[in-house]
Amino acid sequence: MKKIKAIALGIVVASLSFQTPAALARPAFLDRRAPEKQQHDILERSQQVLAALYKHQPAAKSKVESAYGYATFSNFGMKLFFAGGGSGRGVAVDNKTQQKTFMNMAEVQAGLGLGVKKFMLVWVFENEHNFQKFVNSGWAIGGQASAAAKAGEKGGSAQGAVAVASGVWLYQLTDAGLALELTVKGTKYYKDNDLN
Secondary structure (H helix, E strand, O other), rough: HHHHHHHHHHHHHHHOOOOOHHHHHHHHHOOOOOHHHHHHHHHHHHHHHHHHHHHHHHHHHHHHHHEEEEEEEEEEEEEEEEEEEEEEEEEEEOOOOEEEEEEEEEEEEEEEEEEEEEEEEEEOOHHHHHHHHHHHEEEOOOOOOOOOOOOOOOOOOOOOOEEEOOOOOEEEEEEEEEOOEOOOEEEEEEOOOOOO
């Protein structure tokens, strides 16, 4: 038992020692840097997330650029025994006006486990209604959202993306590349009132 506690403590200490990208994923209320610095880092990370997506899924670039809007997030999560969670930060971009809205995400997990995970998300919104709903009202992915990624460009689907709702696509990337299954269950997305 002492060994398990020591491992858990090591994971916590290691996660707190990261500055980038964990600094972008830590809860906003823990980030004491100037808002301008936080915004700059989030925008820079957003470009890195898009570059990673386009590297692993080149066809996604036209999907993102032709959409009404998109959002990128970086997440850092941790699971210790029966509970876990993660947090992330990102930005939603209206492609027409280029207006940027800074966002947060929070994830809650249940079940036995131990570990640390990082992943990146790119949301693609085909219409204004869903984009504005995401930005202004937030969005939650419940425990039932476990769809496999689409294998091809058939029926309006986006290759490598998961259809979250009508006209809403979600790409999830890990260090290994594009994830083939959505694992961001129990996640809430909401506007960062301190950065907007």
